[in-house]
Amino acid sequence: MKTIRNKIIFLFAVIWVMISLVWLLMIYSNQKTIENYNEILQRYLLIKEASQLSQDSINALNQYFINSAEKHKNEYLAFGEKMKKNQGKLNRLNNQNNFISLMNYDNMIKSQLESMRLAESFFQKKNVTESSIHFNEAAKTSAYISETALLLINGELKTYVNFYKETMQQSKESIMLSFLTLASTSFTILLIFFKFSNDITRPIVTLTDAAREISSGNFDRNIEIQTNDEMNFLGSTFNQMRINLKKLIAEMQIKAKVERELHEHKLLLKESELKTLQSQINPHFLFNTLNTLAKKAYLENAKETSNLIVSVSDLLRYNLKSMDISTTIQNELKGLEDYLTIQKARFEERVQYSIHADEECLSFLLPSLTLQPFVENALIHAIEPFPEGGNIAIRIRDKGIHNTIEIEDSGPGIPYDTVQSIIKGYPKNEYKGNSTGIGIHNVIRRLQLFYGIQDIIEIKSSVNHGTRIILRLPKQRGE
DSSP states (O other): OHHHHHHHHHHHHHHHHHHHHHHHHHHHHHHHHHHHHHHHHHHHHHHHHHHHHHHHHHHHHHHHHOOOHHHHHHHHHHHHHHHHHHHHHGGGGTTTTTTTHHHHHHHHHHHHHHHHHHHHHHHHHHHHHHHHHHHHHHHHHHHHHHHHHHHHHHHHHHHHHHHHHHHHHHHHHHHHHHHHHHHHHHHHHHHHHHHHHHHHHHHHHHHHHHHHHHHHHOOOOOOOOOOHHHHHHHHHHHHHHHHHHHHHHHHHHHHHHHHHHHHHHHHHHHHHHHHHHHHTTOOHHHHHHHHHHHHHHSOOOOHHHHHHHHHHHHHHHHHHHHHHSSEEEEHHHHHHHHHHHHHHHHGGEEEEEEEOOOOOGOOOEESSSSSHHHHHHHHHIIISSTOEEEEEEEEHHHHEEEEEEEEEEOOOOOHHHHHHHHHHHHHHTTTOOTTOOOOOOHHHHHHHHHHHOOOOOOEEEEEEEEEEEEEESSSOOOO
């Protein structure tokens, strides 16, 4: 995996190499130009030096002839040696344009050196005439050398005039090439920097957007960073953190929901158990029941009274059992039969009821005391206030994925607002029965918690046409 540090080092190395190449190219081009100019200048200097040494050697020899001083003789000899060395250097300057002129120039130097040697030799022999003749020849040759030097320099200028033009053109081209190289290098570096910065900033922007969405509660966006450096690892880690946070929050929400429902369920159970305990000493219900038993015992034989007492005993026993234990529809119907038997004895012909249950539904589980509060509510509101009484029908059917329980009465019906408040869980002035003390809202909430769904009750009611309560209990309990 390439790291960002390695990328920066690589980018620096590339830039350094490109700048170095441009710098070396410019140095090489400039060096070549300097070398060419230096070579031409050396040729001019050698020719000029040869001419100057020729004149200086003649002057030194003349001073020696005049003063016969040893110092001037040494100067003359020194200039002669320099002329010989310069002569060797001049031989390396020949080309096809100056070959003849340079050869003549070389011969004149040799001639001057020979004439000065002879002049000096005759001077030593005290032969002034011969010495003067050779000295004059050497002086004339030196003059020719000076003239020839000018001709050679002029020839060199003509020879290298094209070179000057080419050098100037190369200089212009070198400057243009330098600008083009600088421009292309700058453009290349710009592209490299753009790609490099994009490779760094794009993942950072992606991570920033993802962090912003996570902070706002959105955990569904997948983070994709297509790089081969630390940013890829950071993106993968950030993505895994997002998934873990989403799972953790979902688990916390489920746990909070379960704890909330469990707490609510416990509160409902405690309330129901409290109402159950209260119903044990409910004087109104016991008074009515005992009053009924007294009347029956007075008017009838002991057999019917005995059956009624048994029903009361079974009903009390069923109602007083633990509220957090579920039961079957069969047991619930048995308790309901005991309750209706007591109410039938109380209201006699004013109360008519019918119970029908599919055989497949009898073993179905539901919370205890589910049916009795609905039946008691129908009895209190739809039958007891009216002298003519009324009918109550309980129907339990198997509907495939759920079982339905219908409790229908022939009362005056329930207003629409009251129906909506019951369904939504906010019944106004809800009446709680004498036998259980459990309200309709309490039963509905217990059913919702028990089956894990909200849509569990439907109430159909119209004025003067009775009320039908439908409970749809799923066979598969939700979470």
